[in-house]
Amino acid sequence: MSNSVEIPEELLPADGRFGSGPSKIRHEQVDALAQEWKKLLGTSHRQQPVRQLVASIRSGLSTLFSLPEGYEVVLGNGGASAFWDIACASLIEKNPAFGVYGSFSRKFAQEAADAPFIDTTYLFESDPGTYRIPDFCPDADTYCWAHNETSTGVAAPIIRVPGSAEQGSLVVIDGTSAAGALPIDICQCDVYYFSLQKAFGSEGGLWFAILSPAAIERAARVESEAKRAGSKRWVPAFLSLSTALANSRKEQTLNTPSISTLTLMNEQLKWMNQHGGLTWTAQRCATSAEHLYHWAEHSTFAQPFVKDAAARSNSVVTIDVDDELNASEIIASLRANGIVDTSGYRKLGRNQLRIGVFPSVDPSDVEKLTDCIDYVAERL
Numbered sequence: 610m611s612n613s614v615e616i617p618e619e620l621l622p623a624d625g626r627f628g629s630g631p632s633k634i635r636h637e638q639v640d641a642l643a644q645e646w647k648k649l650l651g652t653s654h655r656q657q658p659v660r661q662l663v664a665s666i667r668s669g670l671s672t673l674f675s676l677p678e679g680y681e682v683v684l685g686n687g688g689a690s691a692f693w694d695i696a697c698a699s700l701i702e703k704n705p706a707f708g709v710y711g712s713f714s715r716k717f718a719q720e721a722a723d724a725p726f727i728d729t730t731y732l733f734e735s736d737p738g739t740y741r742i743p744d745f746c747p748d749a750d751t752y753c754w755a756h757n758e759t760s761t762g763v764a765a766p767i768i769r770v771p772g773s774a775e776q777g778s779l780v781v782i783d784g785t786s787a788a789g790a791l792p793i794d795i796c797q798c799d800v801y802y803f804s805l806q807k808a809f810g811s812e813g814g815l816w817f818a819i820l821s822p823a824a825i826e827r828a829a830r831v832e833s834e835a836k837r838a839g840s841k842r843w844v845p846a847f848l849s850l851s852t853a854l855a856n857s858r859k860e861q862t863l864n865t866p867s868i869s870t871l872t873l874m875n876e877q878l879k880w881m882n883q884h885g886g887l888t889w890t891a892q893r894c895a896t897s898a899e900h901l902y903h904w905a906e907h908s909t910f911a912q913p914f915v916k917d918a919a920a921r922s923n924s925v926v927t928i929d930v931d932d933e934l935n936a937s938e939i940i941a942s943l944r945a946n947g948i949v950d951t952s953g954y955r956k957l958g959r960n961q962l963r964i965g966v967f968p969s970v971d972p973s974d975v976e977k978l979t980d981c982i983d984y985v986a987e988r989l
């Protein structure tokens with residue numbers, strides 16, 4: 610690389626992984642895998658050792674999110690994207706309402722709009738860099754939005770839509786890049802679903818969902834109605850939330866999971882809970898994010914993309930770079946020095962840096978990162 614800048618060793622972070630997902634996996638997680646491999650890897654997921662691992666994760670998540678009585682942790686294969694289809698097949702009754710303010714929140718809304726047995730999909734849209742929570746709709750049965758819009762670095766509040774509980778509606782939240790990093794009161798939603806390759810610093814491929822009693826009841830009802838003669842709805846076994854719940858209660862999954870991913874996840878949960886749980890992780894992410902926003906606000910060539918400080922994410926930080934500089938050249942130079950995955954979301958198409966500051970990222974490495982960006986920018 611001819612015009613990439615060489616950063617002096619002493620400026621570099623100890624770990625250069627700042628991706629927004631997949632994200633940094635800590636050394637201790639991989640060590641745990643190396644310790645446990647013979648007991649777990651290559652063994653049956655229907656037997657005690659792996660079932661104990663699943664049980665440990667489910668109880669670790671109950672602790673992390675201080676789950677109220679009756680809420681349950683469910684898991685399955687396919688990641689958050691698969692959960693969108695599960696929700697369309699076995700949670701949404703007829704009329705969902707969506708907050709749409711970026712690529713991920715839009716994808717779920719699109720899945721619902723395309724489902725032949727869903728009647729009306731209400732969209733409440735706002736520009737990238739802002740959020741929009743769906744308004745109350747008299748005939749809606751499910752309200753959906755994303756806690757953290759990973760494509761733009763916007764965090765939205767999680768508070769029940771006024772009137773929705775009285776109406777018997779569910780609040781279904783995409784927590785994929787928020788869960789484990791941003792504070793949440795789980796009582797404010799019925800479903801909080803996520804993948805493991807973001808704040809939990811594990812690998813992709815699994816989805817987890819925290820379900821309220823109302824969500825469990827809804828899935829049972831929707832799925833039994835789908836079995837009635839003349840129903841337009843088809844719930845494939847792979848998209849059945851009730852089947853996933855039944856398997857989860859037995860510490861299993863419908864089909865074979867990645868046991869190494871589960872091992873990485875279990876280690877991450879132990880680490881989070883031992884240090885003080887969600888209060889600790891959220892504070893750690895806030896420290897990293899505040900450093901970046903403060904740096905950007907005082908920079909001569911950059912500023913935070915999200916103008917409303919209250920909407921800025923503490924897990925995925927987006928920074929606009931002035932036109933005089935080319936963000937992709939900064940990103941390429943950082944990568945040549947081992948600092949990786951700092952590029953903006955491709956489809957957003959901005960001259961932008963996007964930095965994942967999940968709990969695994971050390972806040973002191975984030976300080977090093979801004980020094981490195983300054984060093985490179987001065988020399989381009």
Ligand SMILES: *Cc1c(COP(=O)(O)O)cnc(C)c1O
Pocket residue numbers: 630687688689690691713755757758759783784785786804805807813814
């Ligand atoms: C990453 C992400 C997804 C998709 O997760 P997969 O595991 O790749 O399916 C969905 N929603 C949000 C908010 C995300 O950040």
